[in-house]
Amino acid sequence: MSVCRNLEELQTLLSQRLPAWSDPRDFINIAAAWRGTTVARGTFLLLNSHYLPLVPRIRLAVDCSIVLWALAQPGLASDGAAEAQLGPALLQHLVEPRELSNILLALKGLQLGSEQAELVAAVAAEGMRRGFDGYDPQALSNSAWALAQMSSEIGLDVPAWQRQWFAAAAEAARRPGAMAGAKPQAWSNLLYALALVRQQPPPELFDASTDVFTANGNVQDCTNTLWAMAVLQLRHAGLEAAFRNRLGELLQRDPECAVCSVHVRM
Numbered sequence: 001m002s003v004c005r006n007l008e009e010l011q012t013l014l015s016q017r018l019p020a021w022s023d024p025r026d027f028i029n030i031a032a033a034w035r036g037t038t039v040a041r042g043t044f045l046l047l048n049s050h051y052l053p054l055v056p057r058i059r060l061a062v063d064c065s066i067v068l069w070a071l072a073q074p075g076l077a078s079d080g081a082a083e084a085q086l087g088p089a090l091l092q093h094l095v096e097p098r099e100l101s102n103i104l105l106a107l108k109g110l111q112l113g114s115e116q117a118e119l120v121a122a123v124a125a126e127g128m129r130r131g132f133d134g135y136d137p138q139a140l141s142n143s144a145w146a147l148a149q150m151s152s153e154i155g156l157d158v159p160a161w162q163r164q165w166f167a168a169a170a171e172a173a174r175r176p177g178a179m180a181g182a183k184p185q186a187w188s189n190l191l192y193a194l195a196l197v198r199q200q201p202p203p204e205l206f207d208a209s210t211d212v213f214t215a216n217g218n219v220q221d222c223t224n225t226l227w228a229m230a231v232l233q234l235r236h237a238g239l240e241a242a243f244r245n246r247l248g249e250l251l252q253r254d255p256e257c258a259v260c261s262v263h264v265r266m
Helices: 007-020 024-033 041-057 062-071 081-092 097-109 117-129 137-154 160-173 184-196 203-216 219-232 237-253
Strands: none
Touching: 041 081, 097 117, 097 137, 117 137, 117 160, 137 160, 137 184, 160 184, 184 203, 184 219, 203 219, 203 237, 219 237
């Protein structure tokens, strides 16, 4: 086993060994080891150029996500052709809509929206590039909710690319069958996200969600959607009637939830 005493020796060793490596796991293990360390940029770019041809052989989503994480680290980005191709190739390979949604949820949960802004943009852009094809209601609504929350937490004006993303997501949601089987929480998260970024939803979304809230909406989902409608200054007679009936029914079952009904996520 060779022992490298510094980054220069590591880069020399990699230059010698890389041509013989053919298993993506060899590169993944090195990428994982980068967490919390300072890596020579030349070494990073060297790995990039050799990893790109192996992307079609990747079989695990984690083998994409670890390298995507490494690509997002400060100081490692460049304008190299290999790196410019590697990020999109990883996002397109073995990354299902649910995985893209989970990446955004994870970045939001870890409060990395600002620190990892480039990764957030890349993941969101990949969903829009696909036209949100294959997104089920949960993946679409969770993606919108996470992206809107990160934008709100940063406190800056919503950038143009995000406005385009939310407009495209709203259009995708109103496609026939796109929200079929959606639970009230999915509708609530989607409409709440659109309200956070002040994106007017198509009227069809309210028409489609009315029956869902009437039958299964809980206090949180109903009040969050009412808040979204208030922020966007929208009225919908059918949905408002559904909320009145549903909240009245819930309050009769459990009077204590009247307290919950006034707490809306802001």
